[in-house]
Amino acid sequence: MADKTQRSDVTLDTIVSLCKRRGIIFPGSDIYGGLQGTFDYGPIGAELKRNVKDAWWRAMVQDRFDIEGIDSCLLLHPSVWKASGHVENFTDPLCDSLGPSRKRYRADHIEEAECARFLVIDVTDEAAPRTLEAEIWAPTKKKAKEFFQQWWEKALGLEGRRVKLEEVEGSRTTGRFSPDDGGRLTEPRMFNLMLTTTLGPVEESSAKVYLRPETAQGIFINFDNARTTARRKLPFGIAQQGKSFRNEITPRNFIFRTREFEQMEMEFFCKPVEFCQTGERTDMEWFEYWRNERLDWFVRLGINRENLRFYDHPKEKLSHYSRGTTDIEYLYPIGWQELEGIAHRGNFDLTQHMEHSGKDLRYFDPEANTHYVPYVIEPAVGVDRTVLAFLCDAYREEEVKDRKRVVLALHKHLAPIKAAVLPLLANRPELVERAHKLAADLKRHMNAVYDDTGAIGKLYRRQDEIGTPWCITVDVESLDDQAVTIRERDSMEQRRVPIDRVVEVLRADLEAAAPAPAAQ
Numbered sequence: 001m002a003d004k005t006q007r008s009d010v011t012l013d014t015i016v017s018l019c020k021r022r023g024i025i026f027p028g029s030d031i032y033g034g035l036q037g038t039f040d041y042g043p044i045g046a047e048l049k050r051n052v053k054d055a056w057w058r059a060m061v062q063d064r065f066d067i068e069g070i071d072s073c074l075l076l077h078p079s080v081w082k083a084s085g086h087v088e089n090f091t092d093p094l095c096d097s098l099g100p101s102r103k104r105y106r107a108d109h110i111e112e113a114e115c116a117r118f119l120v121i122d123v124t125d126e127a128a129p130r131t132l133e134a135e136i137w138a139p140t141k142k143k144a145k146e147f148f149q150q151w152w153e154k155a156l157g158l159e160g161r162r163v164k165l166e167e168v169e170g171s172r173t174t175g176r177f178s179p180d181d182g183g184r185l186t187e188p189r190m191f192n193l194m195l196t197t198t199l200g201p202v203e204e205s206s207a208k209v210y211l212r213p214e215t216a217q218g219i220f221i222n223f224d225n226a227r228t229t230a231r232r233k234l235p236f237g238i239a240q241q242g243k244s245f246r247n248e249i250t251p252r253n254f255i256f257r258t259r260e261f262e263q264m265e266m267e268f269f270c271k272p273v274e275f276c277q278t279g280e281r282t283d284m285e286w287f288e289y290w291r292n293e294r295l296d297w298f299v300r301l302g303i304n305r306e307n308l309r310f311y312d313h314p315k316e317k318l319s320h321y322s323r324g325t326t327d328i329e330y331l332y333p334i335g336w337q338e339l340e341g342i343a344h345r346g347n348f349d350l351t352q353h354m355e356h357s358g359k360d361l362r363y364f365d366p367e368a369n370t371h372y373v374p375y376v377i378e379p380a381v382g383v384d385r386t387v388l389a390f391l392c393d394a395y396r397e398e399e400v401k402d403r404k405r406v407v408l409a410l411h412k413h414l415a416p417i418k419a420a421v422l423p424l425l426a427n428r429p430e431l432v433e434r435a436h437k438l439a440a441d442l443k444r445h446m447n448a449v450y451d452d453t454g455a456i457g458k459l460y461r462r463q464d465e466i467g468t469p470w471c472i473t474v475d476v477e478s479l480d481d482q483a484v485t486i487r488e489r490d491s492m493e494q495r496r497v498p499i500d501r502v503v504e505v506l507r508a509d510l511e512a513a514a515p516a517p518a519a520q
């Protein structure tokens, strides 16, 4: 259930409008009026998302000695989802409002509230008041009126008539009612979140396959392939990134909950404690390690530590096979919400796949001289939720010379564009030529752009809003002193640098900003 803590520095609407204005993220299928639960990344957003994924891949695969990366299919054999439990259990409780909005909810997202039932009485003809067959459930009469005006008046054909709302005596009760129209909710029914498609030219049931709702199962079914070809001993991990699909009942809050999204998941296979040699980390110690390391990754990439927290799932709510699950929560503008989950999954997944596939996926431990099924620690995070957290955390509004300046103070390694080269005067061919050449030189080392489509102040503002760390101005003086001005995004400080040293200086700055690799 959502925590009601609110942030005062940024709203979701502000981020949504910045994203649209600056080509970061657009509603999916926009020109056709949108497709619910889908979003497209624009020119700036595609770079940002790529940088987020690269930063994760670097930290989780390339900077480490104990993790391999793979890239499995989106379509897996249908038996995979039977074995994993998704066919039977990957469900959410769905309910509908019986009120006029007919809105649909995830039952577990609706908080219980104390409400009373209000009757709608048409008193236009005072001599013959008429009570209508309608139920509005609300905590107060004021709220009941709001529901009435927004939804019921029209639905009941009462526009222009005089109406009274009356609380039914003794009806006050605690329960779940629609927070939109005050209607009763239907009993929850379980709804499977997996999307299906058909393989092959004939649409017959035998060819039905699922679009994966998570990337993790592609890792489990490749456990043996990856382990043997990479000649790995325990402990080691397999990571992958890619699209996942979930037919979410209520996709909402921009890219926080969508029906098509990307995930970055890693399965870390380790020894059950009874097989650990002296000095080896136990499975629970690895769980601890990954909890801390994953939170630290966000901090290394610039997220304010105070906007992150752990939520440990209570023992009684864990799945039967799990020895611990922790969410890393971020303080989004909609409150504290799950950003990443870290789960100790025991040996559940591999055991299930052994049973369903008939393949022996046990590990032979040469030190213990025995076979067993490894334990798994799984850090799983959504790319889009991560992008949203980075955007919210980087967003700043400042007063500069009585004008509002909007800055995305993104970590330099996440910034979509690293440097923008701007000629002070677009009508001076010598300046334009030098600026073009500098942008081309920079492009060989980092994502740089050339822009002369506005006055310098406007160009700075545009780059600030998309988080470009450096703006480089080529001015008339540059023709004499062969130097340019580099302006820093956050401090707005300017320094004069010889034009032929710009590439070297910015490369060194970028290198110095690289997040440190994890302690292993």
Ligand code: ATP
Binding pocket: 214, 246, 248, 255, 256, 257, 258, 259, 261, 263, 338, 339, 340, 341, 380, 381, 382, 383, 384, 385, 386
């Ligand atoms: P939630 O409880 O919010 O539905 P979950 O616990 O089902 O999430 P997991 O199955 O643990 O999520 O997936 C791992 C991560 O994938 C989540 O922490 C989140 O970052 C991301 N994710 C899951 N569902 C969505 C979605 N519909 N849209 C965007 N990201 C998602």
